[in-house]
Amino acid sequence: MSQAVVADAPPRAGMRVRVQKFGTALSNMVMPNIGAFIAWGLITALFIKAGWLQAIFPALQNPDGWVAKIGGWGSYDGAGIVGPMITYLLPLLIGYTGGRMVHGNRGAVVGAIATMGVVTGADVPMFMGAMIMGPLGGYLMKKLDALWEGKIRPGFEMLVDNFSAGILGMLLAIFGFFGIGPIVSAFTRGAGNAVNFLVDNDLLPLTSILIEPAKVLFLNNAINHGVLTPLGTTQALETGKSILFLLEANPGPGLGLLLAYMAFGKGVARASAPGAAIIQFFGGIHEIYFPYVLMKPKLIIATILGGMTGVFMNVLFGSGLRAPAAPGSIIAVYAQTASGSFLGVTVSVVAAAAVSFAVASLLLKTDRGDDEQDLAAATAEMESMKGKKSSVASMLTGGTATKTIHSIVFACDAGMGSSAMGASVLRRKIQKAGFGDVKVTNSAISNLTDTYDLVVSHRDLTDRARQKTPSAAHVSVEDFMSSPRYDEIVEQLERTNGGGSGAETVADEQVSAGSPGDDVLALDSIVLHGSATSAADAIDEAGQLLVAAGAVDPAYVRAMHDRESSVSTYMGNGLAIPHGTNEAKDAIRRTGLSFVRYPEPIDWNGKPAEFVVGIAGAGKDHMALLTKIAQVFLKSEDVARLRQATTSEEVKAILTAAD
Structure with a gap:
């Protein structure tokens, strides 16, 4: 491959998604065990030699007493509870959880055995090693089980299961002891030296430039649980506290931002800010302020400067926490604050909130935007990035409706592609919930009438849809195939319409429009190895197939680009469906x-788009096939079949046979 080709190649898609998935995997191993971290932190705070009990009751500073025995100091140096918990219990819990995530109980057991190898083969707490060996043990156990699934003679299943897990666990424990343990130890020491360098050179506040935007993009788990928690725990074991636990958990920057909205925001944003501030500061749910940043991205400057101020104050006062504060509530922060650090932690939170408030207030006062129209869309964007419904979204948006819902319409620019797909997905969810009497249709925005109870549209089109249907409730989405807002709509139906009947009924003529004719998706219009390397080229490729099939004039391809420039036709799950505008x-x-x-x-x-479906709809005769395609892309096994298909006939069979 020539250098010119490499230089012109587009960047690989989905990097943020991959980092987010990686961070989520780390978080899923750590978060279920946060209670153990808190227990260790409280035991440490109470019973170590410089702990709270000794500070409050000097008489307990007996090196032969029960406090010293629990804390592992004095005559009991190295024993007690504190050391064994951080050395063995916490890593084993993480390894067990990681293995369980991959392959259930068998993966959990092998993951824990493998983790024991790295724990005993290293001289630092093996959180990172556990995050490697736990999932690795579960993955290899899953592969081994698949090798002889259905091939074991009756009566020998338990023998094979037990010995295969035992032998694999033994091998992985040895591998972890001699291989992974020393490597992770070296990495931990290197990362610790890097942190010390930042502290010694007063550069630690600069980490907020990375951490604060990462929080809003839901990438913080990779940083917090993958790096900060392991390093902070190691540091806390050595010094009794760590500033690293406060880099991401400080509630000050978010509080300052929400206070600024309370003072200088508008509409819904201003009205919802007080409740959001209470949830964020006392409940520790930081994600509740993310939509306020996404609504006006320049406000990230306020949270960055607030975060930097908080870190600087903690460095100045030498303050830190004994263990992670999860969630990032001021209550959890104070519960884990080390003795002698309460003043510094308090100053860091107050200063961070003050700076964030001042900067955000200035930006809001000089802004001419309309918060009221943007908060719902920003909340939808946050949920899309998170990949699931937010537990606090309804607090920001006020829910989807308060009256009984009988009709729902998906609205898009042309009414022939995106809206049809989204309507199909939501219709299926609503029917499965037993609300077959709720009619779900799709329409071009230009054809909307103010007769619907609920309107669903892409977040970039919600304002236009609201102008046509002012009396309807509006829901903004970004990912049409798997938006978390669909589940919220179903929950809203349960509140407004009462419990569903449980019967699945066909409620729309588009579902029952019959099988599409062979000429709607001709075999010649199916390409298994596309040559495009960009979205624009892919639109040309899909459009030229429509031209070659005689379905459209060449001018329609230009309209497909015009449609894409206004609102993306990416549907989710690797599917894009470019189509023309209503005017074309x-x-x-x-x-x-x-x-x-x-x-x-x-x-x-x-x-990342792996499949591109070009659409030209003259009427409604393509809706049945779009409904089938939507159902295909909701099932990972069907998408896998499309990836593996070797002929056009096979692809068409998969797309047209969906139920």
Whole structure:
């Protein structure tokens, strides 16, 4: 491959998504065990030689007493509870959880055995080693079980299961002891030296430049649970406290931002800010302020400067926590604050909030935007990045409706692609919940009438949809295939319409429109190895297939680009469905679809697209096939079949046979 080709190649898509998934995996290993970290932190705070009990009751400073025995100091140096908990219990819990995530109980057991190898083969707490060996043990156990699944003679299943887990666990423990343990120890020492360098050179506050934006993008788990918690715990074991636990958990920056909205915000944002501030500061749910930043991204400057101020104050006062504060509530922070650090921690929170408030207030006072129209869309964007419904979203948006819902419409620019897909997905969810009497349709925004109870649209189109249907409740989405807002709509139906009947009924003519004709998706319009390397080229490729099939005039391809420039046609789950604008329907000769599969995902406005379906809808005769395609891309096994298909006939069979 020439250098020119490499230089022109687009960046690999989905890097943020991959980092987010990695961080989520780390978080899923640590978060279920936070209670153990808190228990260790409280035991440490109470019973170590410089702990609270000795400070409050000097008479307990007996090196032969029960406090010293629990804390592992004095005559009991090295024993007690504190050391064994951090050395063995916490890493083993993480390894067990990591293995369980991959392969259930068998993976958990092997993951714990493998973790014991790195624990005993290292001279530092092995949290990072546990995060490696736990999932590795679960993965290898899963692969081994798959090798002889269904091949074991009756009566020998327990023998094979027990010995396979035992032998694999033994091998991984040895591997961890001699291989992974020393490597992770060296990395931990190196990372610790890097942190010490930042502290010694007064550079630690600069970490907020990375941490605060990462929080809003839900990438903080990779930083917090992958790096800060392990390093902070190691530091706390040596010094009794660590400033690293406060880099991400300080509630000050978020509090200052929300206070600024209370004073200088507008509309819904200002009205919801007081409740959000209480939840964020006392409840520790930091994600509640993320939509306020996403609504006006320049406000990230306020949280960065607030975070830097908080870190600087902790460095100045030498303050820290004994263990992680999770969630990041002021209550959890104070519960883990080391003795002698309460003043510094308090000053860091207050100063961070003050600086964040001052900067955010200035930015809000000089801003001319309309918060009231943007908060719902920003909340939808936050949920899309998070990948699931937010537990605090309804507090920000006020729910989707307060009256009984009988009709829901998906609205998009042309009404032929995105809205049809989204309507199909939501319709299926609503029917499964037993609300078959709720009609779900789709429409172009230009054709909307103010007769619907609920309107669902892409976040970039919500303002236009609201102008056409002012009396309806509006929900903004970004990922049409798997938006967390769909579950919220179903929950809203349960509140407004009462419990569903449980019967699945067909509520829309588009579902029952019959099987699509063979000419809607011709075999010649299916390409298994697309040549495009960008979204624009992929639109051309899908559009030219429609032209070659006689479905559209060449001018329609230009309209497909115009549609993409206004609102992305990325649907989620690796699928994009480019189509023309409402004004370009005159360029459609007949209904037609094209299908292109790409061996490497294309960067589609920051999202990875493996499959591109070009759409030209003259009427509603393509809706049945779009409904089937939507159902295919909701099932990972069907998407895998599409990746593995070797002929156009096989692809068409998969797309048209979906139930």
